[in-house]
Amino acid sequence: EVQLVESGGGLVQPGGSLRLSCAASGFTFSSYEMNWVRQAPGKGLEWVSYISSSGSTIYYADSVKGRFTISRDNAKNSLYLQMNSLRAEDTAVYYCARGIVNWGQGTLVTVSS
Amino acid sequence: EIVLTQSPDFQSVTPKEKVTITCRASQSIGSSLHWYQQKPDQSPKLLIKYASQSISGVPSRFSGSGSGTDFTLTINSLEAEDAAAYYCHQSSSLPQTFGQGTKLEIK
Numbered sequence: 205e206v207q208l209v210e211s212g213g214g215l216v217q218p219g220g221s222l223r224l225s226c227a228a229s230g231f232t233f234s235s236y237e238m239n240w241v242r243q244a245p246g247k248g249l250e251w252v253s254y255i256s257s258s259g260s261t262i263y264y265a266d267s268v269k270g271r272f273t274i275s276r277d278n279a280k281n282s283l284y285l286q287m288n289s290l291r292a293e294d295t296a297v298y299y300c301a302r303g304i305v306n307w308g309q310g311t312l313v314t315v316s317s
Numbered sequence: 318e319i320v321l322t323q324s325p326d327f328q329s330v331t332p333k334e335k336v337t338i339t340c341r342a343s344q345s346i347g348s349s350l351h352w353y354q355q356k357p358d359q360s361p362k363l364l365i366k367y368a369s370q371s372i373s374g375v376p377s378r379f380s381g382s383g384s385g386t387d388f389t390l391t392i393n394s395l396e397a398e399d400a401a402a403y404y405c406h407q408s409s410s411l412p413q414t415f416g417q418g419t420k421l422e423i424k
Contacts, residue, residue, distance in 0.1 A: 239413070243420070248404065248415055248416075248417050248418045249353075249361065249404055249406070249415040249418075250415065251412055251413040251414065251415070254411070254413070263411050263412070265412050274412070299360055299361075304351050304363060304406065304408055305363050306363075306368060307360040307361055307362075307373075308360060309359075309360055310360055
């Protein structure tokens with residue numbers, strides 16, 4: 205069974221940093237592209253970042269470009285999102301997703317003073 | 318950026334009714350359009366991929382159609398458990414984008 209478990213969310217002050225992790229199991233992680241998608245409270249879905257299976261191709265939404273960094277460790281079956289210079293508008297549940305098919309349960313990031 | 322516009326934003330329907338949700342893209346995306354269902358406090362669940370391809374484990378009452386700029390999600394014989402928000406999503410070009418969502422309420 206495919207499982208994606210996000211962690212690392214929490215409360216952080218504006219300007220602060222957080223590192224999200226996504227532990228993958230039940231499939232050959234190194235063979236799949238991955239995405240981070242977020243959802244602000246009571247709002248719709250927003251794609252954040254993409255990484256290819258090898259990690260060689262990476263894309264970001266304009267709203268996070270220059271502040272967020274996506275990475276993966278295929279040996280550890282893990283996906284990461286390093287978030288710097290956080291803003292109030294980054295407050296959201298962050299989901300990791302295997303391509304378009306499988307999503308984790310999400311981790312809540314709250315940016316507030 | 319490709320904008321996806323869903324309609325309606327909200328619909329209140331009775332069980333066994335047929336429901337149609339549309340998603341219009343601001344430019345052609347071929348068949349790279351996917352549909353998700355999201356219930357409160359849950360992550361999105363893929364219902365239909367690439368406009369019309371069914372997903373294992375998803376009830377057959379859910380179906381999709383369309384290509385280019387106009388797409389439709391159809392729910393035949395609605396059940397109470399179908400109360401949820403529904404989103405379309407395009408993966409044709411970056412940035413990937415989502416529709417604003419359609420909230421379905423069961424009367």
